[in-house]
Each structure stands twice: as C-alpha cells, then as structure tokens.
Amino acid sequence: MHWPLMSLLTLAWRNLWRNYRRTLIMLLAIALGVWAMIVMSALMRGMTDQMVRNGLATLPGEAQIHHRDFRLDPSVVNHMPMPAGNLLAQLNSAPITAWAARLRVPAVLASEYASRGVTVLGIDPAQEAALGSLPETLLEGRMLGSPDDRGILLGASLARRLDTGLGKRIVLMSQDTENNVADRGVRVVGIYQARLQGDEERFAYVGRGALQELLGLEQEVTEIAVSAADYRAVDAWLPALRASAGPGLEVLGWTELHTFLGTMLAVQEGFVLVFMVVVFLVLSFGLINTLVMAVFERTRELGLMQALGMRPALILSQVLLESLLLLALGLLAGNGLALATLLPLRDGVDISAVAEGMEMMEMSATLYPLLAGRDMLLSTAVVLILGLLASLLPAWRASRLDPVRALARH
C-alpha cells in the first residue's frame, strides 16, 4: 500500500490539532524563539554595522596607503609622493568612489593660555568632502575653503580647553622634514562638533598646501585614504591597488588598520549563530517533549495502523511531518512577529540613556536595527534542520512499536 503524500499531510495536520492547547503553547514557544533570533541578530547587526561605519568615517576610508614605515613611526619624515601614474589611474577607476591625499602629523597647538598635543590633518577639502570624512557639524565660522587655506578648524572641546575661539590666533608647532620644530601662527576659522568628544580633542584640520609649506614639503603627503562605498567588499579591489602602489608603500584594508572593528565584525557574525543555536537548544527540550507525548497518547492507534499493514517508514515520516508542520507554523509566526517589531523601528531606537557607554564602542545615540535576509534564512535553517534532527528520536521510537504490545495498552 502506498499512501500519497497528501493523505499523510492531512493526517499529520489533524493529529497536530488533536491537542490544540499543547500545540498552541509549543507554537508560541517556537514563534518566540524565532522572533528573538531575528530581532536580536538585527539589533546586533545594526550595532556592529554602525560601529564599523562610524569607525571608518574617522579612520577614514576602507583602505589607506602610507609610506612603509609610517605606521610604526608616524612622523612627517616618512612621507610619500602624491599618487601618480599607475596608482593614480587605479585610484580613479571603479569600484573606488573617492580618495583623499592628506598630511597626518602630530603637532602641538598653543594659545596664549594653554597648549595641547593633537593630530593635525592637512587636507584638500574637496577630496575629503567626497570621502565623507569632514566633521559633520560646523558650530561656528566656516569649513576650510581650499588646500591653500591658511586657517585652522578646531573641535569645540579642544577650543574650550585651549581657551580660544573663532577668529583668534593660535600657534601650530610640528616637526618638519629636517627634524626641526616648525611653528606658525594660524587663525581659527571654524569650530566643529564631532560625533565623539574624543575626536574633537584629537583632530584639527588645516589646508594641505599650507601645511606642506610649513613643514618644508613640495607635493608630498603621508596618507591616502580610499573608499569604495561597501566596507564588506574591500578584498575585491585591494590587491589591484596594492600592486599598483609598488613596494615602497604599504596598502592596508580597514580590518588591519583598525583591528578592533575587524574583530568586532567577525565576533558578531559568530555570535549570531551561537545565539540562534542556544535559543533552539532551549526550545528543543519542549519540542521533543511535545512529540514524545503525542506519540505516547497514540500508542494504541499506531499499533493498530501497523497491525493493518502501515510500514514503519510511513509512521516515521508521519511524525516527522507533524513536527515539520509545527516548526513551519512557528517559523511563519516568528518571522511575522519579528517583521512587525522591526519595521516600526526602522528609523532608529533611541539609546541616548547610555550614550557615553556607547561612545566607548564607537556608537551613537540612535541604534538602527539592520534586518538581513541572511539572518532570517539562518534562523529558518537552524530551526528546521535542528528541529527535524531532534524529532528523529521520538519518530523513530513511534515506528519501532511492537503492534501486539501497543494494542494491548489499556
């Protein structure tokens, strides 16, 4: 006798609703588990995505080119020429969308009252704007106009600590290529606000040409920041860029430049899977329990079916089908609930209550959950595969019942 799938399905479906309370509770549990899997991973993904984006905005870029020795010895002595030839051609070709050549040097800023050690960035404002690495908010004054702008742009917090303000003059001191300390008076032309207070205190912006002149450089720079929009796809274009840069230069992707962010992303990917499996394991006890009881209640019935000639394989698939239906319904409800939770949160969750703690992790005060299709698929795969595996034991037991004994049960 060969039972068509449809009748098997009908049987499994009806069996499922014999004890509707138990099925509903189990459904609720599966839906809650799936909901938690998807919502938690969307929140975690949103958090890491934002951390990486924010980190890359201040790094800046998804890759950087330096003189081979610059990272160990961040001095203007380790400068490099402006990109030309192959490298320039590579920088201007797709998929690279923006690049900026900059002078990044340690310096001291001194007002008449105080002095601070900072990192001065000599920039070409147009290139930085394309890269998106200029400070987001200008509080007072103006941005730098051109590479030859002789003014300086300070962070609000630094300006307060230096006891200076818009229009005032401060002294910029830095080491030139001859290892002498070069200094020049510069006028504060703008005060900016950064997302993180630490950045306001660390970075001051001046025109690249003006800084080159002060430090005795012609057209040389110390850093080229490169961006191609998608931070996950760096490996696709990095080798070509590295080849065109030649052996004297070091070309590194962001995961190597900012190892914390790289590790963070990898750990988050792993953690999503671990969390899903853990939630499922807690769920699996209930699932096995439900199936064991469902089989137990039907011992006589299953024995009768076997006595009438139903093959064990069919009984096995019938129980598995019942479990599959339960899991699928739970997944449907869980995914639906998760979507219903996440869609209203698209515009961000306000977490400003813990903003300063978030600052330690390079986050801002609003969290944007990131719903990835991959996470929904992953949770579905985890629940279906592990769920069916867990159901194998009760299903196998059901198919191995001895018909005579089973029928003799009270």
Add this chain to the structure above:
Amino acid sequence: MNITWRLAWRNLWRHRRRTWLTVGAMVFCNTLLIFLISVQLGSYQMMIDNSLGAFSGHLQLQHRGFDEDQRIRQSVPAVSERALQVEALLAGEAVAARGIAYALASSEERSFGIQVTGVQPAREPGVSTLPGLLREGRYLSGADGEIVVGALLARNLRVGPGDEITMLGSGRDGSFAAAIATVVGIIESGIPELDRALAQVSLPWFQTVFNMGDHGHSVVVRLRNLDRVPAAVVALQPLLAGAPELVVLDWDQLQPGLRQAIRSDMASAWVMYGVLILLVAFSVLNTQLMSVLERTREFGVMLALGVSPGRLARLVGLETALLAALGLALGVAAGGLLGLYLQQAGFTFPGMEEMNARFNLPERIYPPVTLASLLWGPLTVFLGALLAAVYPALRLFGLQPVSAMRAS
C-alpha cells in the same frame, strides 16, 4: 511525609521521560545562565578595577571645572598638604597628589605633544597600577630631571632609558616653561591610549618647571573596594567647607562611559536571558497543562469525594515546585561545577583579546563564582516555572465533578 507531598512526588514520575525532559530544559538553561552571568559579572568587576586602577582612581579632589577643561590654572593649592589631609580623613586608603600639564616633547629625532603628569613617586604606586608595569629601566626616584614614558611614546620619540627629552610648554602663570629630562623607565600597560600618551615626572620638579608653586591638579584616592566610595565622598566634605573652588569627583564622574557601558551591556544581556527563561517557562507550562488535562477524570473523582479545588490546585503547584526545585538543584550543581572549572582554567574565545583590550581587560578572564552569579539566573528560572503553573492550576477551579468524570 505529608500525603500531599507524597502524592505530588509520585505524580511527577508518572511520565518519567516528560519530567526528565522538562528538568533537562531547566538544567540546561540554568547552567548556561550561571556561565554567562559569572563571565559577565566577572568582567564588569575587572573592567572597573582595571580602568580605575590604571590612572583615575576611585575619587579625585580637583579644582571645579578641571575635569572638563583641563586648564593649568584650574589648580589645587598646597596639593601635597591636601593629600595628607585626605589621607587623615580616610584612614588606611591610598592617596597621592598629581599635577598635569601639556608640553611639546622633543627627542633628538622626533617631536610630539604630550601630557606630563607630576606624581609623588613614593605614593603613586598605591593609587595606580602603572608604576608596576615597567618594561625597561626603573620608576622615578624622586630626583629632578627624571621621566618615565609609555612604550608607544618611547617608540614614537625613538628614545630608550638614558636618552634625553626636551619639554617645551607654558607654566601656570603663562610663562615659558622648558626643561630637559632623562628617560629612566618605560611603562607598557597594553592599553594603546595610555602607552601613547604617558609621561610622568616627580611632582616637586613638575612644580618648578611649570611654575606651579605648591599647586597641583588633583588628589587621587584609591579605595580598597568600590563599595566604600559613597562613604568616602561624605568623609571628605569637611575639606571642601573652606574651599568652594574644590570638588570631590567619584569614579562615575571621572569615567562617565564606564557605568553606562556596563548598564547597556547588562540591558542587552538581560533581554537575551529573558528570552531563554521565557522559553523554559513555556516548556513547564506545556508539561503541567498536559499533566492536568490527562488527569481530568481522576480530579473529577477526587472532587466528587470531597477534596476542595483549592487543595487540588495546591497539589499541582507543589508538583511544579518539586519539578522546578529539581531543575534548580541540578542546574546549580552543574553550573557551579562549570563555574569552578572556569575560575581555574579561564575563559576566552577567538577575537576576545582585541575586544577586551578596549575595555582594559586581559585576553583570558577567570570569572569568580559568587553567590550572585550562582543563584541569580536559576532563581529567576525557578520563579518563571512557578508562574507557569498558575494557568493549569486555575483550570481546576472551573472543573465540574460529573462532567470531569465522564471525560475520556
């Protein structure tokens, strides 16, 4: 043994497999929670200890506004005497005075802007772990002209012990300050921000170089433990009475990110725990509801014999309590063993080293087993399981003896 207890215990074992599966869910969840919570609480404690121990201490006496603006003129007069007064008020705690200034530091080949801290070499090791983290050379002796620097700063300046550093800055009165210091030691804390910026000289010399007179910028207190902070803040109030320009800041004000980082981590962790506990509660609910429904006839008979519905509900409640207690006991035992093992062997996962460095944590953590980490999670699971029995027990009150006895 009371008859209700005996009945409850026996009822529990009518379906051995079901009971063990439900207990298994609880044990698994409890073990997991004990593991997660002890790692979590252990790392919070270390995060606080390491962050505060490195530099800021638990409390600081400062000039009002110095914490935000860090200006050299926002100073504490007679800072060494202040330190002695603080020490007298807080018997037995470590106290040290400091001064902070900014200068351009130049070696033969390189120049960097640095923050110079004037410290009391004899007292500083009591309030900060940094003097103990020397990689080369020795700590300050108290003599003029000595400086210890962080490892990355030494690398950037290309100096080692014996080399000279020229410092240029401005003094408290705005005058020009210049000095030459000899590197005597190099400190490696493993925290890049500190190793890149750290430069310490002795306080009296600092006061001479930066024209500070007897002024400094802070009196740092390191307490024996965190719980003493509020009492210590109160104890220091008499010092502030005659000096309205001074303030006492506690660790939360000195490092505002720390408590919030812990709070946000705690919040997201508890959402996760909540989901796990809820899932276990569903499992218990399912088991208990089934066990009530399959005994409808039996309960009908007992009602007909004169047993009150309240007593039946208590019976179901007791069954659940026994079930949950079993899960609690076995879970705490399993989790406790795991915890004790981790306390010895330590715990790490790939990538933890980089993540932990950001929060001043070592690459491998040894979470201590405490009463809180051992019972917090399992007790919540226990309560969740008891709550899950409410619905099945309440159903008993609606039971009609006659129709119940007819139920199939």
